[in-house]
Each structure stands twice: as C-alpha cells, then as structure tokens.
Amino acid sequence: MVRLDSSTPGFAQDFARLLTVKREISEDVDETVRDIIAGVIAGGDAALVDYTRRFDRLGAEFSQARLRVTEDEISAALDACPPEALAALTLASERIEAFHRQQRPEDHLATDSLGVTAGWRWTALESVGLYVPGGTASYPSSVLMNAVPARVAGVPRIVMVVPTPDDVVNPLVLAAARLSGVHEVYRVGGAQAVAALAYGTPTIAPVAKIVGPGNAWVAAAKRRVFGQVGIDMIAGPSEVLILADGHANPDWIAADLLAQAEHDTAAQSILITDSADLAQAVEGAVERALASLPRAEIARASWQDYGAIIRVRDFDEAIPLVDRLAPEHLEIETAEAEALALKVRNAGAIFLGAHTPEAIGDYVGGPNHVLPTARSARFSSGLGLLDFMKRTSILRCDAEALRALGPAAIALGRSEGLEGHARSVAIRLNL
Amino acid sequence: MVRLDSSTPGFAQDFARLLTVKREISEDVDETVRDIIAGVIAGGDAALVDYTRRFDRLGAEFSQARLRVTEDEISAALDACPPEALAALTLASERIEAFHRQQRPEDHLATDSLGVTAGWRWTALESVGLYVPGGTASYPSSVLMNAVPARVAGVPRIVMVVPTPDDVVNPLVLAAARLSGVHEVYRVGGAQAVAALAYGTPTIAPVAKIVGPGNAWVAAAKRRVFGQVGIDMIAGPSEVLILADGHANPDWIAADLLAQAEHDTAAQSILITDSADLAQAVEGAVERALASLPRAEIARASWQDYGAIIRVRDFDEAIPLVDRLAPEHLEIETAEAEALALKVRNAGAIFLGAHTPEAIGDYVGGPNHVLPTARSARFSSGLGLLDFMKRTSILRCDAEALRALGPAAIALGRSEGLEGHARSVAIRLNL
Secondary structure (H helix, E strand, O other): OEEEEOOOOOHHHHHHHHHHOOOOOOOOOHHHHHHHHHHHHHHHHHHHHHHHHHHOOOOOOOOHHHOEOOHHHHHHHHHHOOHHHHHHHHHHHHHHHHHHHOOOOOOEEEEOOOOEEEEEEEEEOOOEEEEOOOHHHOOHHHHHHHHHHHHHHOOOOEEEEOOOHHHOOOHHHHHHHHHHOOOEEEOOOHHHHHHHHHHOOOOOOOOOEEEOOOOHHHHHHHHHHEOOEEEOOOOOOOEEEEEEOOOOOHHHHHHHHHHHHOOOOOOEEEEEEOOHHHHHHHHHHHHHHHOOOOOHHHHHHHHHHHOEEEEOOOHHHHHHHHHHHOOOEEEEEOOOHHHHHHOOOOOOEEEEOOOOOHHHHHHOOOOOOOOOOOOHHHOOOOOOHHHHEEEEEEEEEOHHHHHHHHHHHHHHHHHOOOHHHHHHHHOOOOO | OEEEEOOOOOHHHHHHHHHHOOOOOOOOOHHHHHHHHHHHHHHHHHHHHHHHHHHOOOOOOOOHHHOEOOHHHHHHHHHHOOHHHHHHHHHHHHHHHHHHHOOOOOOEEEEOOOOEEEEEEEEEOOOEEEEOOOHHHOOHHHHHHHHHHHHHHOOOOEEEEOOOHHHOOOHHHHHHHHHHOOOEEEOOOHHHHHHHHHHOOOOOOOOOEEEOOOOHHHHHHHHHHEOOEEEOOOOOOOEEEEEEOOOOOHHHHHHHHHHHHOOOOOOEEEEEEOOHHHHHHHHHHHHHHHOOOOOHHHHHHHHHHHOEEEEOOOHHHHHHHHHHHOOOEEEEEOOOHHHHHHOOOOOOEEEEOOOOOHHHHHHOOOOOOOOOOOOHHHOOOOOOHHHHEEEEEEEEEOHHHHHHHHHHHHHHHHHOOOHHHHHHHHOOOOO
C-alpha cells in the first residue's frame, strides 16, 4: 500500500506511477489458442469432446451426447440450491431486469424540409453466447448480469457455455441460467468453447456475439474470433476508488476496500480523502478486518501491492485524479456527493453515499456489474441493453429530395475521384 | 459474377459459398507494426519523424516542427478548394450534424419503491484521434463522418492524423477538418501515427479512442493498441445488396452496383430480384455502364470476382438471405419497400425506394457512412454519437433501502465465497 499526499513535491510522479503500474501479467497463450480454434473448426464436436476430456479432466464417459446440459439436469440443480440463495438470486434477477428495461433505445424516423426521411431502427442480435468460468470463479451473479440484458433486448437465442472441471458444476450457475432465460447450456469451456460459439459445431450452432469473463485462454480466443463474431470488452482485474471525507466511518470504508481486494491479488483498492484522521483510521481498520477475513491472503496481497491512500487538500483537487484513474467502481462518501459525482467524466459506475457499498451493485442494485476495468472507462461503458442490440440506419429520398441533394453528392463523388458514385445519382436526374 | 436461383437444387450450397468467400487477403504485418509501435513509445517525436521521412518519402527538411499542420496551412487549403466542392462539403457537414444531433442519448435516474435510486449519465470522451488515409483514399467525406459526430457528442479535443506521402495533401481533407471542428491536425500516418495517438509523444498528446479507416498496417496497429485506447470497428471492403422487382430501372440498378464495385477490387455488389427480365437487363446494363466508367478496371474485377445476381420466387424468400449476408448497404427498390425493410434484422443501412441511391448516403443524406462490413452487421452498428460517449451507471441507497436489499446481497456474496462482499454490507446493518 502506498501513501500519497497531493501537497508533497513528488506527488505528480508518484501518482503517474500508480496509473501505469501493470497489475496483470498477460500469459502468452496465443499460439496454443490458435491451434485449439483450428482444431475445433476442423474437428467439430469430436475435437470439442477431446479438448474437454483433457483440459477438464473428464473421462471417456464424456461424449458428444453429454455436451449439452439437459433441462432435467438444470431442474435438478435448481432443487439442489439453498433456498435462501435461490430467493436472493430471484430478487437480483428481477431487479436487473427492471433496471435494464429502462435502457430500451427508441427508433427514430423524421422527414426534413427537403423531403428526406432519415432515422434508424434498433434490432436485437439474433444470438448470443455467454461464457461462464468454471471452478471457484463460477459466479451465478455474472450469469444474471450477462443473460438478463440479452433477454430484455429480445435476443431469441441465448447460449451459455460453462466448463465443469472434474465434472463439478455450481448448481446456482445453472439456476441463474434458468432464471435469466438462457436457452441452451453446454458443459465446455476455454478456447475450445469460444471456438465452438464462433464457428459452430454439429451440436452447438454458431452465435453472433460472445460475452462474459474468462481466463487468459478465453480472452485470447475472444480476441482471435473478433470479426467472425462480436465480443464484449476484455475484463481485467477489478478496482474500487473511494472518495471519503472525515465524516466517513473508517470500518465501513475498510470493508469496501477489502471487498474489492478479496477478488484477486491483482485487484486494486484506493482511498482518496481530505482527512488525515480518516486516512490513518482506515489503515488501522483494514488491518483489523483482514485478521478475520476468509480470503485474507488474497486481499492482503492486493492491498499491499496495489492499494493506495491519497491525501488531497480538497475534493476539487481529486476530480482530475479520478478522471485519470477512470475507475471501474467509484464510491463517493462525502458531503454533496451528488454534486461531486456530476464533475466526474471517467468512471464505470458511481456509488453514492455511505449506505451504498459497492457490493450492493455487484448483486441486487439493478445496474450491471460488468464494467470497464484498467482505465478503459475513459472510452467505454458497462454492459447494457445496447450491447445486445444494433442500429440500422434508414434513408429515403423522394424524387424532389433527390433533385435537391443530388448535385452536392455528384460534386463530392467527382471530387473524390468516384465517378461511378456521381453517375448513380446523375442517371436518376437525367444529368 | 455468379448467377444463383433459389429454385434450383444446388442453391443452398451456392449461397453458402457466397457467404464464406474471402474477399480480403490480410497481409501479415503484425511484427513490423509491433516494432513500429515500440519505436514510437521509446523514441517519441524523433521516431515519428524518422518513420514519416522514410515511409512517406519526405526529405530531411521534415522535422518535429512540421508534424503539426498549422491553422494558416489549413486556411490556405480552404482557399485552394474548388468552390463547388467546398459548398457541397459544407452542406454535407450541416446535414450530418443535424442527423447526429438526434442521436443524443438521455440521462436517467429513478427511485424505486424500496428507495433505491439508480440510473446512468452519458459523458463525451475526453479526446478522440481520427485516422485519415493519405493518397487516393483520402476522402474528405470520411473526415466529416468521423469528426462531426465527435463534435456533436461534445468531445473537447478532436485530433486528426493524415499522412502526406511525397508532401502532397488533399486540400479538401484539410477543409473538411476545419468544417467539422477538428482541433489539431498532424501530417503523420501508418502504424506510427496510431502509436503516437495511443501513447503520446511530446508533440502529440495521447487520445482516449482512435477511429477511422486505414490500410493493413493501420488496422494491425489499432488491434494492438486496443485496451490502451478504444478503437472503432476494423473496416473491410465495401458491399451493397440490392433488392429490386421487375419495375426497377435496370440502368439505375447497374449504376448502383458499379458505384460500389468501383471502390475496390474486393468490393461486393449483389442483386436479389424476383424478375428474370430485370436480372438479364441489369447484366447487360452493367456491361454498357462499365464501358465508359473511369475506374472500370477496378469495378470490373470486383463485379467479375464477387458480384452476384440471385433470382428468388418472392421477397419473403429473400429476407433470410439478407439476414445471412448482413450487408453494409441494403437498397430496397420494390413495391412495399418499407414493409419489407421492417422484416430485415441484419443490415448496416437501408436505402428505400428508387430515388435513394446509396451514394446519397455516402455524402449528404445525413446518416453516417461508416458502417459494419463483412457480415458484422449481425452484431454491430454504424458509427454514431454513442461511439464518442460513454455511460456511467449511478446507484444510491439510503439506510432503509440498504436494509431492504442488504440481506439478499449478503446471501449472494456468501454463496459465491466472497465473505468480504457480504461483510461490507453487513457492517452497515449491524448484522
């Protein structure tokens, strides 16, 4: 953990160092991934079964017939879920749905004074593939956050892939698939699952877009198939930035910093405050909270290596720092939190006030928890309904409108050396 | 050019072949590009000047001081433009602006019955870099289509890079930059320009996102810097698909097919019709029109290698073919064109009726001419205002709302093995 103070001479360099620290070692798996993708394209289901047996340690009893998880298996998983978790998942699903329904974009068509009708129409993607990691990173909440917006968008075919290493699957993940309206579930993962979704096999029809988090192999595979299909952003380690003043509760702030840090040793938790007392109190509170945290080893490593407490003179001074960090999650626990939030340009999501810990947004707030990491909130948004839709523009000229606009189009076509463009207009105007 | 007929037995295979034909040979320039990017990161302006001298054949008189195109040089370029072209460019700019103003997204914030306030806020990107190719592909209309939406979005810093091989620059390109509100113009291109925009040099401050078309080097560089900055889609060769019935004018249809084919030998023009007479008449009309077309060599190669005329029994049969082709441009010149358009899911832009040649949309229609190619209209949209903005989600719970939602968040955190998440909520509820 580093302690920075904006009033010290070395601050600009220290802060720049914080910005550029590499938290992720990208494994070079690109060649392996290329071969796996080629293998699935050439070998179809047989290759998919073969890779899955090998990488997920499944025996010879795993076959083409077992690729798809049946509706009965999903129903059985639902029955096996703890009722309290299932109820919480249902509440989360309903709230995510209600929030994303508000994101529906409007079609538009208007005719101007020249008689030109122009506008656009939004349509849902025809199919989407959702990647869900296996093992300990198999989060049911992520299934909801990816699949519910796809269903709300109206995607008629939502496919989920989830690896089942050692034949183990989290029943809550299958329950989340059922709750969120996933149409097909396959027990495959890794680059081979991405290849199957992109190029199709006899069992898995190809999709138009692949979303969802994954390890280095999955990320490399998504980069490789981009173009053949659409992909969402490549997620990096999670981050929180907290702005808090001297009135904040240091134990609450410490809990929020550690909720982020427990994700991953590469996660990052930063506090910016104008209060020396709070800075010191939070430091102590983090140590106390770590003592009893089950994932203390991970959280401690993250806090030690990437954590930071930054002292500023006032919060106006903090705004440019926030915009440069462009955090995935920004908590604001200061007086006039709303006013401060309005000054921020770059953040994936903002959590306002002392009673909005970021974890509420991870599960049941309603907004999506898939958010831009690694400073990409400078240029991208969290997942939303629009990621499962696309816009077709529409143009209509009548004869009179073409007469009004045609000469300018002809002039521009000729100025660009594209006489064929000019002629396609001129021929309709007898020019 | 291939002739297909949906009523023949081999049609499904023939159509599938048309879908999968590779029109672009992707040059393997990735290693060169990696070295150039590393060179610019290490060498800054000096590296940029060195690469530019070499690749754009500029002499020793080209120096750091010449990297930026001055306002005086842009004013001089404006004076050098043919008045007719300049007037057309001005009209285009105004229409593009008027259209994109209608795309402004709305912020949203609502409080639900539990007392949870949730919504989002759109903000403009802080800076954007626009790549403009040099030489014959230096199109002023593309400057407008990329820069005007950025300005309408409210991007406070719009940077343009354009290579000037042999020290030649198209004055209309500089005029378009001025008209569309570009703030800085640099005479650099290729992977070195992309590297400068992504990582910055002493002369060129880095941007948050890079947009605009380019050759194989530019495309490879954009892929490489993605993550450091945002990028737009990677544009492939242009395409048009025309649906026309027996009432269509074969000479007009031929002109539209050739307007697309003249772009590039890898462009693709396809006609789908229910009329054998129109199919035959268009074939003849294409040959006649080619005879006097300045870019006949390019257009002929495109038409011969990738052109197609597809006979269908009726247009309902055409809709699934359209959706599978997912064309960049779709012209509909049939009876009930609007009704037919509503049935299409996948198309970048639709041009309705006999008086809307696609070239109108290239220049002065208003909608953007940067559209998804190579079947990517299945999952992506044309360029628009949203590409220059991003959405920050906002969440606020009061104490009561947290009491209502907290237990479900705690349950989900624990079910995912993230006790720190659960505690960050529980500590606020004294649980």
